[in-house]
Amino acid sequence: MTTPLETLTQQLLEAARRAGANNADALAVRGTSVSIDVLNGKLEHAERSEGVDIGLRVMIGQRQANVSASDTSATTIATMAERAVAMAKEAPEDPYIGLADPAQLASGWDLDAFDMHDPAPEPDPATLEDQARRAEAAALAVKGISQVQSTSAGYGENRIHLATSNGFSGGYARTSNGLSLAAITGEGATMERDWAGEGRIFQADMPSPESIGTEAGERTVARAGAKQPPTGAFPVLFDERIASSLIGHLLVASNGASIVRGSSWLRDALGEQVLPAHLSLIEDPHRARISGSRPFDGEGLATRRRAIVENGVLTGWTLDLGTGRNLGMDSTANAARGTSSPPSPSVSNVALTPGDATRDDLIAQMGTGLIVTSMIGSTVNPTTGDYSRGASGFWVENGEITYAVNECTIAGNLRDMLGRIIPANDAKAHHSRQVPSLLIEGMTLAGA
Secondary structure (H helix, E strand, O other), rough: OOOOOHHHHHHHHHHHHHHOOOEEEEEEEEEEEEEEEEOOOOOEEEEEEEEEEEEEEEEEEOOEEEEEEEEOHHHHHHHHHHHHHHHHHHOOOOOOOOOOHHEEEEOOOOOOHHHHOOOOOOHHHHHHHHHHHHHHHHHHHOOOEEEEEEEEEEEEEEEEEEEEOOOOEEEEEEEEEEEEEEEOOOOOOHHHEEEEEEEOHHHHHHHOHHHHHHHHHHHHOOOOOEOOOEEEEEEEEEEHHHHHHHHHHHHOOOEHHHHHOOOOOOOOOOOEOOOOOOOOOEEEOOOOOOOOOEEEOOOEEOOOEEEEEEOEEOOOOOOOOHHHHHOOOOOOOOOEEEOOOOOOOOOOOOEEOOOEEOOOHHHHHHOEEEEEEEEEEEEEEEOOOOOEEEEEEEEOOOOOOEEEEEEEEEEEEEHHHOOOOEOOOOOOOOOOOEEOEEEEEEEOOOOO
C-alpha cells in the first residue's frame, strides 16, 4: 500500500522529535513523468519514472541540517532523523534560521481556484509518440527544412506535502504537458537551427502538434543565409521568446539572497526607479492554470499578489524567513525548497505592464537595428550589472526585416537598459513570466 504523503511528513517530524530536534519541517514529493522522443518518424527513446522523495530539516537551537532519501521505510526515516540531528549539532550557528510564527502560517486555501492539476488520465506512450510524430512531420513539410532534431513529448505529475513541527500541514498536486522540437535548414557550414515548444498544465490547452512543428520549421527557414550584422550602437528588440531573460536579471538582483551577499547591482536601489515610470512588475502566485502558482510557500506562509516594481520604483526584496530576518524585514512568502535543501527565496508568476504597440510597431519604430530571437553564453556581472551576451536574430533596415543574423554580441548595463525598455503588447497569457517583446535604444552591437 502506498503511504500518503501527509503521513510520511508526520512520521518524519515524529522521528525528528524522538532524535532530539527542537524544531523541524518535512517535505514529501511523489512524482511521475513520461517522456517520448521521436527521430525520422521512429521512436528513439521512451522513459517513464515514478517515485517518492522525502526531505527533513531539523534545528538544534540556531543550528540546522537537511537530509533526504528516496526510501520511505520506517528504518530509513528513523536513521534520517538521527543523522540530521547529529549533523545539526556540528553545524555553524545561524541566527536567522527558524520556523515561521504560527500566526504567519497559511490556512484555508482553495485549491480548485488554482486549477493546477488536470483530472484527465495520464496520456499513454502511444499518444505521446503520435503527437511527436505529427509535430516532426509538420516541420519537415516546411519547404527548406533539411532535418528535424529529436522531437520530445512529455507529461508529468507532482504531488507535494509540507509539514512543520509548529503546526502547518498542507499539500497540492500539479500536472504538466509539453511538446518541443528543433529543426535545421541548410547543410554543413550553412546550417541554421531554430525551435518551437509549448507547455501547459492541462492537456486540453495544448496547441496542436502540427502548429508546433510548423512554427519550428518556419522559424528555422527564416534563418537561412544568416550573417553578421555591422558593429556600432543600435536599437535592439528582444523578442518575446527571450525578453523574460532581461526581467530575470532584475528578479535575481532583487532576490534577498543576493542582497544579503552584497552581490547585487540593485543592492542600493530600494525605493529608486529601476523601470520606466509607467511600468510595474507584479508577482501573482494565484493565477489559475499557470505553472508557477502555489497557495503557500516552502515555509508554509500564505502566498499573495505583490508589486516588485510599482510605477517604475523598486518596492522591496524577494524574501524568505531567513533573508528577511537578516535584513530586518518580513518574509514576502517567497520561500522555495526541494527535499535536499533548506528554503531560499524565489519568485512565482510575474507580469510586466504591457505596452500599446505591437511587435511590428516597434520594429517600424526602431528603424535600423537588431531583433534578438536567441542568445548563447552569458557574461553578466551580478555586482555591477554589466551585460554582454552572444545573440542571433534578424537585421532591420528602415523598419523592415532584411536578413537573418548570427555571431554577434550585444552589450550594455542592466540598470541603464531596464530603465529604457519599451514594451510591446505580445506577452503570452499562459506563461509564468508574462513579459512582452522589449525594445531598448542605443545598445552596443559587435558584429562584422
